[in-house]
Amino acid sequence: MLQAFLVILQRDLILAIRHRAELMNPVLFFVLVVVLFPLGVGAEISILQKIAPGIIWIAALLSALLSLDRIFRTDMEDGSLEQMLISAQPMSLLILAKIIAHWMITGLPVVLVGPLLALFLGLSTEGIETLFITLLLGTPILSAIGSVGVALTVGLRRGGVILSLLVLPLYVPVLIFASQAVDASAAGFATTAPVAMLSALLLLALSLTPWAASSALKMSVS
Amino acid sequence: MDSFSNFIHMGGYAGYVWTSYGIALVIFVWSVVSPIIQKRQLIKRIKSIVQDEQG
């Protein structure tokens, strides 16, 4: 079972590295959205400082949303998804592997680039540290919740728009807790409560969403 | 009649109160009436199907 998990993980990572150009797209998108904000709001550092956590987190949500499709779509198209569904391995475990692979491909770069961008927006050092922690805890939740949304819409032609309608409201708690944590630490307050909530959400998402996604996939593929 | 005009006036909030109740009324009536209209059309269509199959 563990082996199947690792095989899927390895396979998805290798596939991603082979398509290197695509690999960069979500991060580029993330950077671009963040850059747009000073252009739209104005370069006044005090304003940017204040809204930096929100900007970075919204950009992270959008870039996650943009890349969600690839969790299952290519596997659906080449038929390997059906193979997984009829294999003897528990589907939810395979999905967990795919979620983690997706996070390593699209989430991890955002986690690494996010703090750098926060520097440009004038966030304080404490704020940047907390931002890094919240991104580390929060972005896997985005991949996990997103996997359910993709599993429900993977067979549809107009799936993309519906996917965002399904997934974004479910992202709200992550956005709230993460950006509040950064806000609090930038203002010099304790961040234990929101960070603890994020960790709880992460555990909950990783343990429940693979089940929901696997039953949704069975529906979509059948 | 004085009490009635007071009632309509709603202590100066008539606009807000009656707009809210009006919107509620529209939503209630629409939600009840639309399935009834839909049913009429359904019955017509089903009847024509039944007749087609017999004729």
Add this chain to the structure above:
Amino acid sequence: MIMRFIHKLGSPPYFYQFSGRLLPWLSGICLILFAYGLYGGLVLAPTDYQQGDSFRIIYIHVPAAWLSLFVYMVMAFSGAVALIWRIKITEIILINSAHIGAAFTFLALITGSIWGKPMWGTWWVWDARLTSELLLLFLYLGIIALYSAIDDKRKAARAVAILALVGVVNIPIIHYSVEWWSTLHQGPTVTKFDKPSIDTRMLIPLLVMAFAYKFLYAIVVLLRARNDVLWRERRSQWVTALFDGSK
């Protein structure tokens, strides 16, 4: 005993017959409740000393907000039943609840906004209650969009059932996070609907209205479900028999 009844209800012709007999009773009770609730709320209840008569909007706002959550619970429950036992009727109930739930969520939002205008001076305040109601509306719209996007309706019903269950796990989390967010930004809301010391003459009409709304929902969902059943079963004998004789 109860299971047997549920199974019997699960059969479309029995459901159609049974709901047909139930509807007049539901309508009667609903009308009585509305009549009493409106009379109590608009006439009997004394004017609020802080909010004046504008508080009378709560008699349509709060029951709508309660119902919007209640309908989602019903949807999640029937979704679970639909997924486990594959009972068609629960799928139909689930789908047809979504539109009603969205309509009542919309009603709660718009009346909340109208109520807020004289209270806060603006049409929209990012208060916890209104914000989570807005998110609930998006959850409903997502369900409706997903259902209409999948062509195979049996499949669509299963997809929607899964989505409703995912949503029901998330609603408390969303609600809690929004509440937390709003206390950080605004401080505790000054005017709240549910004051602990509400006058019973104000409270009773509110509860009556809440029941009236529930009955209205039951009526509408049955009306819509009956249409759905008829159309899905249009090829079966009991439907043709129904319209063959009454020509």
